[in-house]
Amino acid sequence: MKILYFDCFSGVSGDMTISSLVDAGGDPIHLESELKKLGMEDEYQLKWNKIVKNGITSTKFDVVLLNDEEHHHHHDHAHNEEHHDHHDHAHNNEHHHHHDHAHNHGHHHDHSHRSYKDIVKLIKEAAFSEPVEETALKIFKKIGEAEGRIHGMPLEDVHFHEVGAVDSIIDIVGTAVLLHQMEIDSVIAAPVPVGSGKIRIDHGVYPVPAPATLEILRGVPIAASELKAELTTPTGAAIIAVLAEDFGNVPTMKVNAVGYGAGTKTFPDHPNVLRTIIGERY
Template structure:
């Protein structure tokens, strides 16, 4: 039985998952082709690059937003792939003492639908509701396995964030950046897991990091509240690194897909992949390792 093992010694994020799966042999061209079924390709492009993290050659996956002048690296340890939900109707900027300013993505709740009719225009997705994203995934024509996997992961994030902020799932709206990153990371992970014909997913405990992150609402502990909510029932491991190692998207992927947590299972190893995070630590390779084999 084809088994995939997530080795989360440096945490997990959505882009690290995709990078690791590509590094382990998944098909980038197939990923790109399948993602076009979502019909939002005018909003982004994807790219992969080989990078070296503390001596380990790994694959860095990035989503580049076409309507933003800079590359949006929604990556692990920089907190950029937060999909925090807030009942505020504007964009926030989060400030981190060690990284400078990063524009973060947020979900929103709206009571006045008339003010947000633009959310349904094809070329102006300033906000996307959770329900819009569900419909998009269902209408894309993915295989049943890909559709089911993606919807479960998205629901996990939405429910956790809604719980933190006291919002029902139906009222959740993702800001444009967060929606695109979430969709690509989550649907992309499902596409690649299916491409690799993975039957069973197992995982180590998840390193979450330590310290605090500074946002405009104040100082929050690591792991962030939404990430911690998603990781209910998932074993986590202590880390002395003063950084956020597990992001909401990565946490949801491992929480939903993993059938068993523990050490590396007994299996014949077929392929190994390393997915790189953005940040580089002095004495610690910032990568997610996946091990694929036959049990």
């Protein structure tokens, strides 16, 4: 039985997950070709780098949006500057107009935001294998339901701002693609550190974890962290919440592969990476 352990000692985001899976042996060529089924290639470009984080060589993944004047690097982040629009966020229509101006610089195109329903349709029409489609839809639903509860609206009215939507679609569908390509049978995760302090998101200054992240992590063990930063994002939280069957220390297993996926932020005494351990259960 092939088991995957997410050792999320520095939290988790969507881009860290994909980076870590590729670093552990996932196939980025297969990933890119599967993502083409979404028909969104005119909207983004994928970038891969090997970087060193506090002494650990790891893979770094970025989604660069092509319809921004300033090419926008991956937004799911936990891990960019403290002051950020929290983009895995759904927005109801009253609240997101200023984001389109901020990020599209007056460009008008059809995808200024995507509703939860649009994203479901996009994934269903992409003709992925059934397990990939099912995994991706479950993770998106987890985020959509949390956003709906936070904003007090039904799931079908939830909208994702463009930047968050493109990043989240790539991260979530990409994670589903890689897990099934790697033939993972079972996922276990460490308790999830969320960080501490405050962040600026769309609606003001909020405590860490942001409301959507905390909502998504209901039922999931979270871990204390002294770091004054957002360590886990809604997309990362949803991936772990949906995929992990159990939480705790590394299980008894024969280790076959280890991957390190880098976050954007760097901390002085703490490698900001997600470690993925893959092996056979004993």
